[in-house]
Amino acid sequence: MSDQVIFPPLHDPAVLTELGSLAARHKAASGLGMQVLGWVGGNAETLLERLPAPVKDRLEAVTRTALENAFSAAARSRGVVSDRPDWLNTALTTAMGAAGGLGGLPGAMAELPVTVTVLLRAIQGIAAEHGFDPAEEEIRLECIRVFASAGPMAADDGTDLAFVSARMTLTGQSVQGLIAKVAPRLAGVLGQKLAAQAAPVLGAVAGAAINYSFTSYYQEIARVHFGLKRLAQTAQLDEGFLREELRARIARKK
Structure with a gap:
């Protein structure tokens, strides 16, 4: 006898409409990044090959350290700086890029x-916007999981959604374990960013464009991630079931 849970088909028009909107948002998220990739030249794989070997060797460790530090710093900042609108976050990272x-x-x-x-x-601000408390450890972990997505310079068919929403025991060790799982994926994404920023001639213009696309992408993916969680709560449906439904819609839109 199989232990697989069989869910009935969805019929609620509001839920179906919201899933369609989330799938469309997910599909559109990579648009800017792919444009930047075409502008810089080559593809994601050839971009990574442009990085010097010492940088490639250190990239995962650097990414892991960045995530660990960001996990603490971002949470501390919430007591000092209020959440900012998307355009302001994008303007800030564009200038930094x-x-x-x-x-x-x-x-x-x-x-x-x-x-x-x-x-x-x-x-974290987008999580709060969707009614979740970023001070809660579970939601802080969910914010980290957003970084497990494919990245703005890769086609994402939604297969990452299962990992992004994977449940983990909320202990100090689980935070480190989650970061260890996310870091290799994010390192590859950030490697593309570094290589493009270091491209000859483009310089500051490339850095600004890349950070603009990265910030737009992760803010959109966060809205998909937390939008799905909120939909599961409001519709009183299993989140895993809705995730499968969303993945199917994303795949159909490719």
Whole structure:
């Protein structure tokens, strides 16, 4: 006998409409990043090959450290700085990207952890906007999980949604465990960002464009992530079931 849970088909028009909106938002999220990728030239894989070997070797460790520091710093900042609108977060990271790109690869490396912190703080604000408390450990972990998505310069068919919403025991060890799982994926994404910012001639303009697309992407993905969680609560439906329904709609839109 199978232990698989069989859910009835969805018939609620409001739920179906919201799922369609979330799928459309998910599909549109990568648009700007793919445009920037075409402008810089090549593809995501060739971008990573442009990075010097010492940088590629350190990228995952640097990303993991950035996530760990951002996890603490973003939470602390909530007691000091109120949530900002999307356009202000985007303007801030765009300016930082320009400064980082102006300094070439060393400047981009120095800017990277600051950008990760700002992005995480923006994601926490979106969680609050959807009715979740970013001070709760579970929601702080959910914010980290947003970074498990494919990234703005890759086609994402929704297969990451299962991992992004994976449940973990809420202990100090689980925070480290989650960061360890997310870091390799995010390192690949940030490697593309660094390589593009370090591209000859483009400099500050590339850095600004890349950070604009990254911030827009992760804010949109956060809205999909927390929008789905809120829908599950308001419609009193299983979140895993809705996630499967959303993944199916994303795949159909590809």
